[in-house]
Amino acid sequence: MSLDPSHTQTPHLGLFVSGLCKSYGPVQVLADASFEVRPGEVVALLGENGAGKSTVSNIIAGSTKSDAGTITWRGKPYSPASPAAAIDAGVGMIHQELKLLPDLSVAENVYVGRLPMRGGRIDRAAMNARASAQLKRLGLDVSPERKVRTLRIAAQQQVEIAKALTLNAELLIFDEPTAALGSEETELLFQQIRKLKAEGMSFIYISHRLDEIAEIADRVVVMRDGRIVARHERADIPVRTVVEQMVGRSVERMFPPLSEPGSETLLEVENLSSPERSFQNVSFSVRTGEILGIAGLIGAGRTELVRAIAGADPISSGSVRVAGKPVHLNGPAAAIKAGVVLVPEDRKAQGVVLDQTIGENLAIGNFDHVAPNGWVFPKAVQKFAEAGISRLGVKGRPNQAISKLSGGNQQKVIIAKWISRPPKVFILDEPTRGIDVGARAAIYDVIADLARSGMAVVVVSSDLEEVLGLSHRVLVLSRGRQRGILDRSEASNVAVMELATS
Amino acid sequence: MALSNGASELKAGPSTQAAAGAKLSALFAGTLGPLIGLVLLCLALSLTTDTFLTVRNILNVLDQVTVLGIMAIGMTLVILIGGIDLSVGSVLALAAMVMGFVAHPDHLNLGMPAGIVTALVVAGLCGLVSGLLVTVTKLPPFIATLAMMSVARGLANMITDGSQIIGFPDWFTSLSIIRHFGFLSVTVGLMIVLAIIFAIFLNYRATGRSLYAIGGSAEVARLSGIPVKSLTNWVYAICGVLAGLAGIVLAARLDSVQPSSGFGYELDTIAAVVIGGASLSGGVGSIGGTAIGVLIIGVLRNGLNLLGVSPFIQQVVIGVVIALAVATDTWRRRAQ
Numbered sequence: 087m088s089l090d091p092s093h094t095q096t097p098h099l100g101l102f103v104s105g106l107c108k109s110y111g112p113v114q115v116l117a118d119a120s121f122e123v124r125p126g127e128v129v130a131l132l133g134e135n136g137a138g139k140s141t142v143s144n145i146i147a148g149s150t151k152s153d154a155g156t157i158t159w160r161g162k163p164y165s166p167a168s169p170a171a172a173i174d175a176g177v178g179m180i181h182q183e184l185k186l187l188p189d190l191s192v193a194e195n196v197y198v199g200r201l202p203m204r205g206g207r208i209d210r211a212a213m214n215a216r217a218s219a220q221l222k223r224l225g226l227d228v229s230p231e232r233k234v235r236t237l238r239i240a241a242q243q244q245v246e247i248a249k250a251l252t253l254n255a256e257l258l259i260f261d262e263p264t265a266a267l268g269s270e271e272t273e274l275l276f277q278q279i280r281k282l283k284a285e286g287m288s289f290i291y292i293s294h295r296l297d298e299i300a301e302i303a304d305r306v307v308v309m310r311d312g313r314i315v316a317r318h319e320r321a322d323i324p325v326r327t328v329v330e331q332m333v334g335r336s337v338e339r340m341f342p343p344l345s346e347p348g349s350e351t352l353l354e355v356e357n358l359s360s361p362e363r364s365f366q367n368v369s370f371s372v373r374t375g376e377i378l379g380i381a382g383l384i385g386a387g388r389t390e391l392v393r394a395i396a397g398a399d400p401i402s403s404g405s406v407r408v409a410g411k412p413v414h415l416n417g418p419a420a421a422i423k424a425g426v427v428l429v430p431e432d433r434k435a436q437g438v439v440l441d442q443t444i445g446e447n448l449a450i451g452n453f454d455h456v457a458p459n460g461w462v463f464p465k466a467v468q469k470f471a472e473a474g475i476s477r478l479g480v481k482g483r484p485n486q487a488i489s490k491l492s493g494g495n496q497q498k499v500i501i502a503k504w505i506s507r508p509p510k511v512f513i514l515d516e517p518t519r520g521i522d523v524g525a526r527a528a529i530y531d532v533i534a535d536l537a538r539s540g541m542a543v544v545v546v547s548s549d550l551e552e553v554l555g556l557s558h559r560v561l562v563l564s565r566g567r568q569r570g571i572l573d574r575s576e577a578s579n580v581a582v583m584e585l586a587t588s
Numbered sequence: 589m590a591l592s593n594g595a596s597e598l599k600a601g602p603s604t605q606a607a608a609g610a611k612l613s614a615l616f617a618g619t620l621g622p623l624i625g626l627v628l629l630c631l632a633l634s635l636t637t638d639t640f641l642t643v644r645n646i647l648n649v650l651d652q653v654t655v656l657g658i659m660a661i662g663m664t665l666v667i668l669i670g671g672i673d674l675s676v677g678s679v680l681a682l683a684a685m686v687m688g689f690v691a692h693p694d695h696l697n698l699g700m701p702a703g704i705v706t707a708l709v710v711a712g713l714c715g716l717v718s719g720l721l722v723t724v725t726k727l728p729p730f731i732a733t734l735a736m737m738s739v740a741r742g743l744a745n746m747i748t749d750g751s752q753i754i755g756f757p758d759w760f761t762s763l764s765i766i767r768h769f770g771f772l773s774v775t776v777g778l779m780i781v782l783a784i785i786f787a788i789f790l791n792y793r794a795t796g797r798s799l800y801a802i803g804g805s806a807e808v809a810r811l812s813g814i815p816v817k818s819l820t821n822w823v824y825a826i827c828g829v830l831a832g833l834a835g836i837v838l839a840a841r842l843d844s845v846q847p848s849s850g851f852g853y854e855l856d857t858i859a860a861v862v863i864g865g866a867s868l869s870g871g872v873g874s875i876g877g878t879a880i881g882v883l884i885i886g887v888l889r890n891g892l893n894l895l896g897v898s899p900f901i902q903q904v905v906i907g908v909v910i911a912l913a914v915a916t917d918t919w920r921r922r923a924q
Binding site: 456 | 796807811
């Protein structure tokens with residue numbers, strides 16, 4: 087392993103990435119990223135959520151522009167202005183969410199945008215024959231005339247690969263290709279990658295499944311906080327080493343002191359499973375004054391789990407009890423009545439009505455308090471809103487449009503909406519997503535206060551520091567399964583990541 | 589909504605005045621633009637014709653917009669929650685035919701009260717079915733009500749095999765003719781009372797405020813414990829009932845019912861609501877705005893008639909007004 091990029095500059099016709107930087111406003115998401123991909127090799131790009139892997143890939147694939155830095159590809163300077171330009175240069179990307187047209191045929195998807203023509207009409211025979219040949223090269227036996235919608239995810243992915251092959255891609259970027267695949271399908275994909283590698287194709291391979299890396303990758307690049315923190319010349323590195331490099335030691339952050347939890351159990355979740363199997367057989371309990379963190383990688387089922395507990399999504403089996411009483415989970419209204427409230431993951435789409443004022447947003451969900459006889463008077467809303475605003479220190483007035491507030495203040499409004507009921511169980515999904523680092527401390531204080539006032543608090547976050555800093559205990563999910571509950575004393579970055587990537 | 593805040597802040601002089609201004613602007617939230625348009629239109633017509641600004645003509649305009657006005661109240665609710673109802677014209681015809689069939693001596697002859705009640709129930713059921721198609725079958729509102737538009741029109745024709753029913757009791761037709769206190773017919777009074785009731789409902793009832801939340805973001809509303817599905821069903825049912833009521837008013841005005849009546853009314857209704865400042869994506873709109881939108885269409889038709897403009901050109905003008913009204917609204921929003 088070496089952190090010095092200069093020694094890697096051996097001449098070859100692969101990809102050299104050097105000093106790439108990218109910022110969104112004041113937030114630097116990529117800083118001085120340098121690495122290389124040689125012809126005929128697979129480079130694994132590893133890192134936590136938000137480490138900068140996607141940004142690097144998007145720059146190479148032409149869908150994002152870098153602020154600084156250069157790329158050399160096949161011996162020439164390379165700065166694609168668009169994905170189309172990248173494809174012309176032989177660089178393709180297979181996204182995690184496949185970008186296919188589900189109602190067109192396999193062959194049409196492979197040749198979309200450059201359908202073979204003959205005499206002003208589409209030459210279907212030629213198109214189908216050529217698509218068929220590419221699919222056979224991948225070992226896929228499906229009719230080119232079949233609609234993509236009718237194929238399984240694994241087969242759809244291969245259609246994307248076939249498309250890239252017909253575009254003469256020399257470098258393919260895979261973003262989490264195996265996230266939706268079973269083990270046999272994963273093995274098939276690996277066989278194809280090895281075959282194409284032998285033909286001289288290069289790959290950048292992004293995955294959270296560290297166990298796969300040793301099997302498929304030749305070299306490993308580890309990213310953290312927008313920087314490349316390690317380069318390994320071989321892939322069979324102990325998982326623990328990689329995890330340590332991925333989580334690293336982050337900047338010291340300010341988390342409020344946590345108070346001792348009470349003894350009474352407020353929330354009991356037993357064998358909860360979702361109909362889509364996004365989580366299965368999850369069981370845990372939270373006491374009064376306790377904060378339970380839920381950690382896991384993207385797609386582990388964290389959001390699905392807490393949404394189900396809050397009645398937002400249906401469950402297939404299991405039970406939830408609040409203060410000993412079973413909750414009939416047939417909708418958010420029932421959960422709210424039982425004392426379970428949720429601050430949802432996507433603030434703009436699920437948390438606030440952007441067209442309305444702060445006061446109106448606070449009143450939604452509290453009409454039983456604000457309007458005891460069903461009459462909503464502006465004065466009552468104003469009074470209710472002022473109480474919530476001052477309790478949480480929201481920087482705004484009740485009749486101000488909520489769209490004008492910062493993310494942190496919007497989040498406080500959503501918390502304030504529920505705080506007066508008062509709830510027994512307070513669930514917060516990604517409470518600081520999209521909120522300035524400086525404003526996060528205020529949200530942490532609010533969360534610690536919720537627990538101090540005797541509520542059972544559940545916090546879901548992709549930010550590991552945050553989960554560890556805020557929680558008395560941490561539940562780790564991986565691929566919908568509960569991998570363990572760690573006590574504050576034993577919950578370290580590495581311990582959590584080991585469970586989360588298992 | 590933001591505009592009304594701005595307006596009340598601008599007016600902020602003595603605090604009592606500001607409070608009164610805020611209350612008024614709440615009732616006519618976001619309707620300043622359409623209101624200015626209506627005033628300018630009336631001014632122009634007063635100057636170009638000597639008949640427009642007469643009590644008789646103004647009362648005529650009110651009479652002429654009753655059917656549109658009553659339907660537009662229901663449509664306002666539907667558009668507020670982010671829906672659309674294309675079936676109101678057909679439901680109007682179906683309700684009118686049901687009333688005629690039940691009440692008329694040539695048919696069931698069960699009396700007018702029975703006819704009116706049956707008509708309103710049938711219209712409400714049509715709306716409810718549209719609502720259920722949206723909430724349970726998950727059809728887009730456009731498709732659900734397009735289907736209902738066809739079904740209701742077909743049913744209206746089936747009742748008498750396409751022929752009209754003529755002649756209702758004098759008391760019934762006089763509802764739209766006799767002007768009590770010298771100016772107010774029962775049907776115009778009905779429209780005004782309904783508008784006030786629904787304006788109060790939307791502004792001051794928890795359920796009314798919930799409709800704004802649903803239109804602003806159905807998911808936020810649902811996660812906040814608002815019963816989105818059942819409210820959606822209710823809104824479509826009420827829109828149906830009001831369309832049925834409009835059909836009865838039309839029957840009183842014409843002293844007859846025909847299965848082809850109300851053809852194309854859904855588009856006039858939607859136009860009135862949209863001219864009144866409602867957003868087709870939901871969450872924005874008010875009864876006050878819709879009232880202005882209805883009056884703009886009514887005054888425009890009336891004025892163009894007085895000016896002797898051909899009905900074909902009237903259609904062109906109304907189309908231009910719709911585009912202008914919504915375009916200014918969009919520009920204003922973008923400017924903010």
